[in-house]
Amino acid sequence: MQATILEQSLSTLPLGATRFFDSIGSTNDEALRWARAGAPHLALVMADEQTAGRGRLGRRWYTPPGSALAFSLLLRPESLPAPLLTRLTALGALAVCIALQEHLGLASQIKWPNDVLAGGRKLAGVLVEIDWQGDRPTAAILGIGINIASESVPADNELMFPATCVEAELGSPVDRWALLRATLQALLAWLPRLASADFLTAWERRLAYRGETVQVFTGDGLPLEGRLLGLETDGALRLRLPTGEIQSIQAGELHLRPAGFSQ
Numbered sequence: 001m002q003a004t005i006l007e008q009s010l011s012t013l014p015l016g017a018t019r020f021f022d023s024i025g026s027t028n029d030e031a032l033r034w035a036r037a038g039a040p041h042l043a044l045v046m047a048d049e050q051t052a053g054r055g056r057l058g059r060r061w062y063t064p065p066g067s068a069l070a071f072s073l074l075l076r077p078e079s080l081p082a083p084l085l086t087r088l089t090a091l092g093a094l095a096v097c098i099a100l101q102e103h104l105g106l107a108s109q110i111k112w113p114n115d116v117l118a119g120g121r122k123l124a125g126v127l128v129e130i131d132w133q134g135d136r137p138t139a140a141i142l143g144i145g146i147n148i149a150s151e152s153v154p155a156d157n158e159l160m161f162p163a164t165c166v167e168a169e170l171g172s173p174v175d176r177w178a179l180l181r182a183t184l185q186a187l188l189a190w191l192p193r194l195a196s197a198d199f200l201t202a203w204e205r206r207l208a209y210r211g212e213t214v215q216v217f218t219g220d221g222l223p224l225e226g227r228l229l230g231l232e233t234d235g236a237l238r239l240r241l242p243t244g245e246i247q248s249i250q251a252g253e254l255h256l257r258p259a260g261f262s263q
């Protein structure tokens with residue numbers, strides 16, 4: 001049933017192949033298995049429910065049935081020069097923002113590096129995983145989870161950051177297959193332009209907390225604190241530290257400076 005709706009909804013997109021599961025551990029794991037078994041470029045794995053959905057650093061991603069979008073798109077890196085692999089997370093987040101804006105009129109931002117926020121709460125997350133053979137990437141798996149209905153939003157005490165869903169932000173029901181289609185469409189439209197300056201501009205325009213004071217936890221001692229200026233050309237975050245020094249950060253966890261903290 002859902003597989004048929006899905007196939008109809010995606011039928012005009014140039015996808016390599018599609019697999020739909022009512023329930024699965026993680027769509028990223030399935031896409032990786034399929035990649036190793038020879039799945040083509042732009043193969044899509046989609047699940048109604050994930051029982052072992054993953055975020056970064058082994059964190060959990062919650063996808064209960066019937067209430068969210070959880071999918072993984074497989075990209076064969078022949079057409080993607082290695083430096084561009086680092087832009088795939090942003091590509092996923094940007095595609096979600098564009099689909100929300102153009103398809104539903106809902107504004108959203110990218111919380112660097114991989115979250116999509118609406119109304120200051122997390123509405124979607126992106127997890128990119130690369131499969132390597134020696135030092136050669138053989139597949140990139142771009143996994144995206146989007147909360148659609150309120151059942152998809154975990155309880156606050158399970159979260160590192162407040163969450164929301166598309167229907168709560170819009171105040172009306174949403175056709176999730178149409179949103180999936182719009183997201184894939186945006187993703188496929190930007191994929192050939194991943195190396196362009198336009199891509200960086202589109203990403204930077206949607207960056208959350210620009211001009212605000214943030215803390216970035218790099219896992220290396222105390223968090224760095226500074227004003228968020230924007231992005232470097234390699235996608236690193238550019239901060240102005242209280243000393244005036246400009247610092248680029250390649251990886252980390254971003255937070256707004258806690259209220260009441262004075263500099």
Ligand code: BT5
Pocket residue numbers: 025026027028029050052053054055056057059060061062063069070071072114115122123124125126127143144145146147152153154158159160161163164
């Ligand atoms: C992410 O990680 O945000 C990446 C999420 C990627 C999920 C997709 S779904 C399809 C594909 N298959 C997978 O197995 N994964 C991908 P991170 O930034 O590390 O955030 C994880 C944290 O988000 C968790 O520790 C929770 O605090 C929170 N979280 C978990 N489920 C959530 C949800 N549904 N909505 C909002 N926050 C959630």
